[in-house]
Amino acid sequence: MPTATVPEPVEGYVPLAALPRPSGLAERLESVVRAARAGVPGAAPELLALLKPVIARYCRARIGGRDLSYLSADDVAQEVCIAVLQAVPGYEDRGGSFLHLVRAIAANKVADAFRAVSRDRSRPVSDVPENADLRDGPESHTLTADLGASLGRLLAGMPKLQQEILTLRVVVGLxxxxxxxxxxxxxxxxxxxxxxxxxxxxxxxxxxxxxxxLLA
Structure with a gap:
């Protein structure tokens, strides 16, 4: 009966449960990615666990409350997670950061979602924010939607780099x-x-x- 191949230990990688306290995301990612590439058991699920909340916050911030009809921000986030995992085997550490690749994949998937909707003219895009309080009356709901749309337009009018930095720093929390x-x-x-x-x-x-x- 053939024995299972045990992957070699990966330098710098310690299973999450063995860590005394959380490490920095960027540093932790690099060791987990190396372990996932080497086939270390549990590394790929841990990579997904580290990235999923970050990716979800990014996609929700970039898409906001816009109704993409057949695609939600969480749908796009799921596509990003899949694409990131597919990119791991071919990833080569050339002195950069895996976060750079993740952000690039996420930005491309968000852009793809908007392009898909723009091609489907039969499905309008709404600016109603997802976090509008549905317990309020219709007047309050309308005011909240208008405010969210106005803030979204202000952010959309800023240079791309400023948008990305505000999203990653303020919303994602990097x-x-x-x-x-x-x-x-x-x-x-x-x-x-x-x-x-x-x-x-x-x-x-x-x-x-x-x-x-905003202060009301």
Whole structure:
């Protein structure tokens, strides 16, 4: 009876249950990816567990409450997870970060979703946010939807890099260093761009008269 092949230990990889406390996402990812490529048992599920919440938050932030009819933000996130796992065997660490690849795959899948909807003119795209409080009356619901749509337009009007940094830092919750690795820029550049983006967003909110609505 043939014996099962036991994968060689992977340098830097320790099963999640054996870690005394959580490590930084970017650093943890690199060791888990190496283990997954080497076929270490449990590494691929752990990789998915690490990335799934990050990918879901990213897709929800980029898609927002837009109704893509047959595709939701979570559907897109699932496609991203599948694509990331498929990319692992061919991934080569050339001094970059696996987060950069993940962000690129997620951005492409989100863009694909919007292109698919734009080709289907029979299915309108709504700007109603998913987190609108359905317990409120119709007037409150409408005001909340209008506010969400207005904020979405303000963000969409910002430079692409500023949009990505605000999404990764504020919504996804990555650190400046992790965001820099995901975007291929320095942490200092991330902080400066984020500061400018937030200042621009604050100015736009006041110009559009949205400040009182946000504080209500």
């Amino acid at each position: 650190t400046s260093a992790e965001t820099g690795k995901a975007l291929g820029i320095s942490p200092g550049n991330v902080r400066v761009t984020q500061c400018r983006a937030l200042a621009k967003l604050r100015d736009s909110i006041h110009e559009q008269g949205l400040a009182e609505a």
